[in-house]
Amino acid sequence: MSVQKLEPEKHITTKVLYAMKQAGEKIAMLTAYDFLTAKFLDAAGIDVILVGDSLGNVIQGNETTLPVTLEEMIYHTKIVKRAVSNALVVSDMTFMSYQVGVKEAITNCGRVMKETGCDAVKMEGGDYIAETIRRVVEIGIPVMGHLGLTPQSINKFGSYKTRGTEKEEADKIYRDSLLLEKSGCFAIVLEKIPAKLGTKISKSLNIPTIGIGAGANCDGQVLVTHDMLGLIEDFKPRFVRRYASQANDTKDAFRKYIRDVKEKKFPAVKESY
Numbered sequence: 001m002s003v004q005k006l007e008p009e010k011h012i013t014t015k016v017l018y019a020m021k022q023a024g025e026k027i028a029m030l031t032a033y034d035f036l037t038a039k040f041l042d043a044a045g046i047d048v049i050l051v052g053d054s055l056g057n058v059i060q061g062n063e064t065t066l067p068v069t070l071e072e073m074i075y076h077t078k079i080v081k082r083a084v085s086n087a088l089v090v091s092d093m094t095f096m097s098y099q100v101g102v103k104e105a106i107t108n109c110g111r112v113m114k115e116t117g118c119d120a121v122k123m124e125g126g127d128y129i130a131e132t133i134r135r136v137v138e139i140g141i142p143v144m145g146h147l148g149l150t151p152q153s154i155n156k157f158g159s160y161k162t163r164g165t166e167k168e169e170a171d172k173i174y175r176d177s178l179l180l181e182k183s184g185c186f187a188i189v190l191e192k193i194p195a196k197l198g199t200k201i202s203k204s205l206n207i208p209t210i211g212i213g214a215g216a217n218c219d220g221q222v223l224v225t226h227d228m229l230g231l232i233e234d235f236k237p238r239f240v241r242r243y244a245s246q247a248n249d250t251k252d253a254f255r256k257y258i259r260d261v262k263e264k265k266f267p268a269v270k271e272s273y
């Protein structure tokens with residue numbers, strides 16, 4: 001019997017995720033930025049919904065996640081939280097909303113928690129952010145870490161290539177994961193790193209790892225919902241599995257509607273008053 005099923009009415013908490021790892025039960029996480037998607041995900045039984053700053057790419061059409069503002073993240077997280085009864089809702093802290101210093105991070109994480117009602121925040125980065133995470137967790141805000149490919153650092157990396165393929169960088173990611181656990185993170189996203197490194201980190205930590213392109217041995221998996229629904233046609237990294245072809249279906253529906261209007265086939269009598 002699954003950890004969740006033992007307490008069917010219970011909202012997923014960070015403690016439930018921890019218990020899932022100990023029980024060997026995988027954690028399923030996807031992104032949402034709007035009410036309906038969040039409602040469908042919650043009804044389907046997703047464990048964690050991430051209001052990711054990937055909304056900068058898939059909703060706003062930006063090249064990177066950097067332009068997303070704290071106000072925009074608060075707006076989308078509020079909408080998502082309104083739709084959710086069971087899943088744990090995590091809001092991404094936006095670029096420059098937590099990097100300046102501990103005081104700013106606490107103020108901004110506090111705003112996100114108070115104004116959206118979300119359950120936790122997520123921050124990208126390793127050693128340089130560890131003390132900030134420790135202080136934010138200490139005041140009662142659960143933090144999910146994020147290591148490996150961290151899209152907010154794209155201008156430092158220069159590309160979206162796999163991280164940790166060289167020993168030096170792999171060792172650094174490993175050390176950072178231990179540090180984030182020590183700082184109080186309740187889980188860590190591992191993005192685009194070799195499966196071997198994902199396994200090593202997942203085995204070493206007591207807290208769950210959530211992989212995206214980090215292999216099958218992570219304690220959970222996350223994808224950007226728009227990618228797994230096949231809505232984004234020109235982005236298909238190896239780690240994305242498409243579970244639907246919604247781009248094709250949507251375009252087809254739009255073409256059919258336009259045709260019906262032009263050919264005076266819509267509305268029919270039964271669709272009129």
Ligand code: KIV
Nearest residue numbers: 031052053054189222
């Ligand atoms: O912003 C996001 O959607 C993310 C996931 C890819 C983990 O950080």
